[in-house]
Amino acid sequence: xxxxxxxxxxxxxxxxxxxxxxxxxxxxxxxxxxxxxxxxxxxxxxxxxxxxxxxxxxxxxxxxxxxxxxxxxxxxxxxxxxxxxxxxxxx
Amino acid sequence: xxxxxxxxxxxxxxxxxxxxxxxxxxxxxxxxxxxxxxxxxxxxxxxxxxxxxxxxxxxxxxxxxxxxxxxxxxxxxxxxxxxxxxxxxxxxxxxxxxxxxxxxxxxxxxxxxx
Numbered sequence: 210x211x212x213x214x215x216x217x218x219x220x221x222x223x224x225x226x227x228x229x230x231x232x233x234x235x236x237x238x239x240x241x242x243x244x245x246x247x248x249x250x251x252x253x254x255x256x257x258x259x260x261x262x263x264x265x266x267x268x269x270x271x272x273x274x275x276x277x278x279x280x281x282x283x284x285x286x287x288x289x290x291x292x293x294x295x296x297x298x299x300x
Numbered sequence: 301x302x303x304x305x306x307x308x309x310x311x312x313x314x315x316x317x318x319x320x321x322x323x324x325x326x327x328x329x330x331x332x333x334x335x336x337x338x339x340x341x342x343x344x345x346x347x348x349x350x351x352x353x354x355x356x357x358x359x360x361x362x363x364x365x366x367x368x369x370x371x372x373x374x375x376x377x378x379x380x381x382x383x384x385x386x387x388x389x390x391x392x393x394x395x396x397x398x399x400x401x402x403x404x405x406x407x408x409x410x411x412x413x414x
Contacts, residue, residue: 219308230319280391284398
């Protein structure tokens, strides 16, 4: 039974990583990155490493996302300007 | 048979490398770097895993010869801390770049324009 749970966790982790890379909203991308860290933490727990799982859950899923959100608050939220406004946009 | 964790870790490394190579936004590249670092940590932990053994914490009923390899776990604890320090430093550099150039696009940040 535990093999199916690990397959499921790894599949969710890869899907979250693809979404974190492909989303244009940087805030949503950071949420995807935190989801990758959360599923990696569950995978560390299944791989019999509970101390690494605790550290990854605290640092990867909470603190790294918080630092990214502070950086997005100081800069801009969306990845690029709107497409289709004119040919000079990509100039 | 290849372990599913090896597949997941190498997939995370490749997705992060794709984000670093193809995206133009600095914050998106740093998201890719963080994903890549998670993949490397997962690969190191899954190398030290032995099937059917328990966590390397000595207590009653668990002796030293029925635990998984504890050395990659100490290595990965160090690597996680180094990774978050690197990410925080890179984000502060990105904030300074945005305040100077008013953009996060790496194709528009050219030269040292005072």
